[in-house]
Amino acid sequence: MNTVTLAGKAVPAIGQGTWRMGEAPSQRGAEIAALRLGIEAGLSLIDTAEMYGEGGAEQVVGEAIAGLRDQVYLVSKVYPHHASRQGVVEACERSLQRLHTDHLDLYLLHWPGSHPLEDTIEGFERLREQGKIGQWGVSNFDVAEMAELPAQGCATNQVLYNPETRGVEFDLLPWCRQRAIAVMAYCPIGQGGRFLEHPLLNSLAAKHHVSPAEVSLAWVIRDGNTVAIPKAVDPVHVRLNARAGQLALDADDLAALDASFAPPSRKQRLRMV
Numbered sequence: 001m002n003t004v005t006l007a008g009k010a011v012p013a014i015g016q017g018t019w020r021m022g023e024a025p026s027q028r029g030a031e032i033a034a035l036r037l038g039i040e041a042g043l044s045l046i047d048t049a050e051m052y053g054e055g056g057a058e059q060v061v062g063e064a065i066a067g068l069r070d071q072v073y074l075v076s077k078v079y080p081h082h083a084s085r086q087g088v089v090e091a092c093e094r095s096l097q098r099l100h101t102d103h104l105d106l107y108l109l110h111w112p113g114s115h116p117l118e119d120t121i122e123g124f125e126r127l128r129e130q131g132k133i134g135q136w137g138v139s140n141f142d143v144a145e146m147a148e149l150p151a152q153g154c155a156t157n158q159v160l161y162n163p164e165t166r167g168v169e170f171d172l173l174p175w176c177r178q179r180a181i182a183v184m185a186y187c188p189i190g191q192g193g194r195f196l197e198h199p200l201l202n203s204l205a206a207k208h209h210v211s212p213a214e215v216s217l218a219w220v221i222r223d224g225n226t227v228a229i230p231k232a233v234d235p236v237h238v239r240l241n242a243r244a245g246q247l248a249l250d251a252d253d254l255a256a257l258d259a260s261f262a263p264p265s266r267k268q269r270l271r272m273v
Helices: 025-041 050-064 087-099 118-130 172-178 193-197 199-208 210-219 235-245 251-260
Strands: 003-004 010-011 045-047 073-078 104-107 133-139 154-160 182-186 188-191 226-228
Touching: 003 182, 003 226, 003 251, 010 073, 025 045, 025 210, 025 235, 045 188, 045 210, 050 154, 087 104, 087 118, 104 118, 104 154, 104 210, 118 133, 133 199, 154 172, 172 182, 188 193, 193 199, 199 251, 210 235, 210 251
Parallel strands: 045 073, 073 104, 104 133, 133 154, 154 182, 182 226
Antiparallel strands: 003 010
């Protein structure tokens, strides 16, 4: 598995997302099993949020990492409306309880909100001083919002990024790279469905004897500064996600992808889902 340096620590370039986990009780066992399988396969970074299933995803993760906490790089996110100076501390405490752990490796502001950033950061720093989080970062921030953050401190920016959603390449990814801020890519295989049926993805998959999803994941992590966090519950998909961390696309592959999914030629509005 390739790695990315995140706040001075090497983490797997492909982790596990948990959006929409914890919503259906009938899926709980499968979700826990998938996360544990992923850890075993090297997908040891797990990303979650208090928003996902209104805490349900964090509860699933908490069960999945029981007895394995020291093997996991654990990320969660705070709602913007909870991100006041004191509110972020209280939200983190609730997340820690649901996750059955005493610390997060990384804690993110889920998207820009109405509370002043300096208040949110003060809450983050208080949590860091108390040992309840290792580092802090943000999600869904564009360049102008990133520029409002302190020169030091922000470990990552988590954004929507995949071959058919490339707007962040124009300015945001270079901006982060120049400042040694790792990027986390959510929805790195799009929303599945028609995107994974694209003829080029299938052609490249056949060339490399992999799946179309693996091609997309390998593309997303190609710069060495981006962590992809696909969500998977099917054990087959979990194993394929892990295998994608070893796939290297060649120059012809990348040129073909550029031809089918054109890189941005101008600034684009940051997309979110």
